[in-house]
Amino acid sequence: xKFIPILVFFLLSVSLSAQTKYRDEMGRSVSKDEFQNKILxxxxxxxxxxxxxxxxxxxxxxxxxxxxxxFYEKLGKAQDLNEGKSLIVVYxxxxxxxxxxxDNANDTRYFQKSHDYLLKxxxxxxxxxxxYIFKNSHxxxxxxxxxxxxxxxxxVFENQFFKFPYPCRSFVVIHPSGEYRAILGEFxxxxxxxxxxxxxxx
Numbered sequence: 001x002k003f004i005p006i007l008v009f010f011l012l013s014v015s016l017s018a019q020t021k022y023r024d025e026m027g028r029s030v031s032k033d034e035f036q037n038k039i040l041x042x043x044x045x046x047x048x049x050x051x052x053x054x055x056x057x058x059x060x061x062x063x064x065x066x067x068x069x070x071f072y073e074k075l076g077k078a079q080d081l082n083e084g085k086s087l088i089v090v091y092x093x094x095x096x097x098x099x100x101x102x103d104n105a106n107d108t109r110y111f112q113k114s115h116d117y118l119l120k121x122x123x124x125x126x127x128x129x130x131x132y133i134f135k136n137s138h139x140x141x142x143x144x145x146x147x148x149x150x151x152x153x154x155x156v157f158e159n160q161f162f163k164f165p166y167p168c169r170s171f172v173v174i175h176p177s178g179e180y181r182a183i184l185g186e187f188x189x190x191x192x193x194x195x196x197x198x199x200x201x202x
Contacts, residue, residue, distance in 0.1 A: 023049070024057045045185065047164040058164060060184045066160065068178045074153040080128035086196055087174040088118065088127050091162050092149065094136030098167035098186055106142055115147045117189050125196035127173070133157060175199040 022035040035057050038044040043060040071089075072081040080087065092099070104110040118130045132149045134140060135158055140149050152158050161172045161182055168186035173195040179202055181195040 019053050021054045063181045065178045075131045084176050086127035088130040089172050090132050091170045092134040093165050095139030111146045121193045
């Protein structure tokens with residue numbers, strides 16, 4: 001009779017596994033194999049959706065076009081838009097394992113070097129100074145005196161670009177034309193430079 005509990009556990013596991021659905025950002029159904037393969041071999045995240053039975057497949061390097069005015073205005077950078085400068089936004093979701101551990105997690109010299117690099121990149125690529133915004137300020141005290149963080153104004157950046165809790169930090173660069181490029185989750189700073197180069201060619 002020992003096999004009965006084992007059989008019940010097996011059937012329950014299969015049942016729970018079968019209940020999980022996998023969808024892409026457009027809400028289209030994807031297979032579990034495709035979901036896992038894209039996460040392992042491409043620039044994708046697998047994140048839980050609001051529905052506990054659904055996992056979302058998220059492309060980490062989105063691009064597209066928006067009406068740019070609201071994003072510049074919410075950050076007090078309407079003058080940059082008028083001058084034809086791109087908008088650089090670095091987004092902090094809140095303290096997580098990614099941004100609170102590791103070699104550079106509390107290295108103020110690294111933070112200063114990173115900020116200086118973005119300032120030089122902005123000047124070189126005709127962009128305004130980078131804006132640093134957050135959803136949750138927990139953990140930001142280590143940046144004090146180096147860069148100024150502000151709350152995401154009315155959640156406009158989260159709602160448009162950062163809808164899920166991507167690890168570490170993310171960025172979006174918006175050209176005055178409204179074209180944008182982003183990386184969701186941790187990124188090397190030179191990817192902001194690359195995004196600006198691409199957007200300036202369009």
